[in-house]
Amino acid sequence: MAAVSMTVNGKAVTGDVEPRTLLVQFLRENLRLTGTHVGCDTSQCGACIIHLDGIAAKACTTLALQCEGSSITTIEGLAEPGGALHPMQEAFREHHGLQCGYCTPGMIMSALDIVRRNGNDLDEHLIRDQLDGNICRCTGYHNIVKAIESGAKNMAAK
Amino acid sequence: MYNFTFHRPTTVRQAAGLLARNPDGKLLAGGHSLLPVMKQRLAQPSAIVDLSLVEGITGVELKGRSVSIGAMTRHADVANSPVLKEVMPGLAAVPGSIGDPQVRNRGTIGGSIANNDPNADYPAACLGLGATIITNKRRIAADDFFQGMFTTALEEGEIIVRISFPVAKKAAYEKFKHPASGFALVGVFVSKRGPDIRVAVTGAGANGVFRVPTFEEALKKRFAAKSIEGLTIPASGMNADIHASPEYRAHLVGVLAKRALNKANA
Structure with missing residues (x-):
């Protein structure tokens, strides 16, 4: 297991993951942010797209450890805290x-x-x-x- | 995917050291070819050496009469490079045609070339411009670098650092894009730099990227689509799969070469 830390939707998060853990697994299973979906798991369908340091990327084709120190935005990070939609x-x-x-x-x-x-x-x-x-x-x-x-x-x- | 150890060096030297200590290790660039292959368990590296923090191997620079592109430069950054779009838009168009926007945001030129997928776009550009692949050990001419599908001249522990493309006055790429994968069913890169004329083909050959000497010879008289009118290449040696027959691929080489020539002369 390896320690990983990053910022997700403005909050600092850490986790203990296997090196083979995909970013999408880390988001869904460790952080319980299940808005990011796994559709095809072969980088084709785009259901797993997040922003990695401000740029769209497929979270099913990115290792969590590649995001050490990065800033991630998921669908959960878009609406305002009061609930108003983006x-x-x-x-x-x-x-x-x-x-x-x-x-x-x-x-x-x-x-x-x-x-x-x-x-x-x-x-x-x-x-x-x-x-x-x-x-x-x-x-x-x-x-x-x-x-x-x-x-x-x-x-x-x- | 099988598990592995994960390393993040910050220099090329450290990365080379990690590869030396992990003979079954693999370099990770953008990860958009390697990670899918690992998920399918077709690759089982014991260690992954992530190059994303390595300094000095990104960016597009004009150096004299060549464009030097760092191995870890993402496809989107090459496609949008102002200097490249000005001096050689035909090369900038190549990464702009790869995959989809998210793939272009992550995939890198060095990763694409090291992988040498028989349907990848960059090998055609390297061979079609006579690029030089610069590693941590030596300089390799594109003519010597690509050695058949998924095979290159890279030795154990050798790391691509930059790719140097001579600026050609005329250069263009045309591809028949597979509608699902975005890969080149066939792609043709043509260039003219003084007397040096090149026609390089990806996607079509059963053994990866190749040049077309008969087209190049015919284009010496005049670098125009008309010069190769009526010329064909044999279907033997072309790739065959559910997407296209060898005959169809051979036909596309001629069609796309003419389109590329028209684009280069436009």
């Missing part, structure tokens, strides 16, 4: 950008990375292209794309 979460609710919800945390973390890289004025083509690493098996993406376009605009207004 504008991107709110946009997914407003536009019904989900059905079963399994892919949604990854979609939202990915959407925020799209905004980080491309700004708040996004067109449909760019959003669809940039969602390459996220798979949804329910919705056909239409409302997800609408939600991201609107959420990005609302983030700028906020």
Whole structure:
């Protein structure tokens, strides 16, 4: 076992893990932050996307020990402490950008990375292209794309 | 995955020392090829030497008439490098086509080249530009480096530090992207630097990346798609799998080479 420490959603956390522990396992099983999902476990589906030092990464393809000293943001870190949703979460609710919800945390973390890289004025083509690493098996993406376009605009207004 | 010991050196020298003490150890760069293979238990390293804290092996720099890229530079950082986009956009486009945005945020050039996946994009760029792979021990020409699928000239304990690409006036990459994996079903990199003309192909060959001497010869007269009109390459030696037959891959080499030439001349 090895000691690991990092900042998750603004809080310092530590844990004792096997070197083979994936970041997504550490988040879900040690920290009980189960919003980050494991869909495919082969880096394809994006249900496990988190922000590692501000940049979107797949937590199923990252070892917990690789994140020693890093700052992680998960879906649980987005809403305000009082419970008000982040504008991107709110946009997914407003536009019904989900059905079963399994892919949604990854979609939202990915959407925020799209905004980080491309700004708040996004067109449909760019959003669809940039969602390459996220798979949804329910919705056909239409409302997800609408939600991201609107959420990005609302983030700028906020 | 099987368990292993985990190490985080901060210098190339320390990393080399750790590899020497752990003969079954493996270097971990971005981890987006190695970790999936370990999950499938196709690789069982006794030790993982994580290179992410090693100093001095990231970044894109223009050094005279070459672009030097640190081995641990992430695909997204190469794709977005202002200096590279200015001097050789054809090379910057290569990492921009790898995988998906999250893979590009983590994957590295050194990891991709050391792995030498037969469908990876960077080997075509290295061979198609005549790059030099600089390790902790020596400098290796791309022509000598890639030695068949998942096989390179790297020796035990040898660590890629930087890759140096000569700046070519004309350079472009075209790939037929596998819609699910994002890998190149076939990818062709073309370049012209003075009299040196190169056409390098990834994804198609049963034995990894290769050059096409017949195309290169034909392009000496004029570096344009027209020069290779009607030329074909034989299907023997092409890869065959559920995605494409050898004949189809051989056909794509010609199609993509022409597209790449048009792009390089645009």
